Amino acid sequence: MSDRQRLLTVAFYLAKFNDEAVRNLGYVNFREAFNELGAKLDYSPNSVKNRRDDFDPLFGHRAGWHQIELSKSNLEIVEAFDHLSEEALRAIVFDLLDESSSKQGVLLADIVQGRQAPSYTTRGVTGKKAEAFFINWFQDHFPQDNLIDTRDFGCGYDFGVIGSNEVYEVKGLSGIDGGVLFTDKEWKVAAELQDEYHLVLVKDCFGEEPTVEIYSNPHEKFSPKKQVSTTININWGISVSEFNELDKE
CATH class of the missing domain: 3.40.1350.10 (Trna Endonuclease; Chain: A, domain 1)
Structure with missing residues (x-):
């Protein structure tokens, strides 16, 4: 996953889940989130804020950049992640922010990289x-x-x-x-x-x-063209060892 895709994924999470996202990432407010996330993603705080604002019109927390059509790269992020729960998308965001966790980034790149965004407004x-x-x-x-x-x-x-x-x-x-x-x-x-x-x-x-x-x-x-897209699905697995440990209590 490219650095920009990481930025857009995090920004999308902030836009969709708003104050809940800020709290669950461990920040006091958006200003702190923009500063800290910008440092981790190697972008300026304003870049994080502006990319969040790109997605804001989707969710109604703020007006955001409602005058501007979503770009191809932004549409790819929406299509890939919009169906996920807060908890699931948060887990992905933490992986993207963790420099030692490269496996998730590779997986997301396989899903997002190179997908064609449609020429319609979402x-x-x-x-x-x-x-x-x-x-x-x-x-x-x-x-x-x-x-x-x-x-x-x-x-x-x-x-x-x-x-x-x-x-x-x-x-x-x-x-x-x-x-x-x-x-x-x-x-x-x-x-x-x-x-x-x-x-x-x-x-x-x-x-x-x-x-x-x-x-x-x-x-x-009309004669529309079929568009097939791949989505990311998150599953939460409880291992047998956890059941066994709980049964011993």
Whole structure:
């Protein structure tokens, strides 16, 4: 793993888990964390802070650099680590900060090195902003209808409509141009529902006047390219000796 990838991984951990991350790394506050981590990573404290700020819009603790699209290298870190628990990612961070622990760095390099980042904006950067804007937009344009929020249900779309089969999947762009990413589940449901499935594209999410474009039956209209990515999974193993020792007590 390169020095920059180590920096980005640590910065991502700080952005995602915020004050909890600072405490669990053993620091009193972010200032101390930036100073100490910068020294360990051979970067300036401001570099650690700025790279944390890159990831901040994903998690809402701070505004961060929300005006800027995540870079390819930043997207690789998000894709590799976003699914991990605090404890699991903390363990990786400690390994990366430990100069004597090179094995973990080699493993992470195998996962992260050379992966192609897509040319879309990640959901976390603009997704929440786009969804909030769409809710208000929908109420203004369809006052007779009521949305059903299904974002946490894993349905393959973000919103349904009471008394209707119409569903909406909302994607956001920080600018006026860009592509979007569908999960395999979303694309499968789009194929099943056809004309009842609507892709809502909210452009210029952080601008003064975002715009909304709606594409019905996106599975029929578009021909996306499949993207396969590798993720890191952490398992926690309890050895038989530990069980035996506990049984002796």
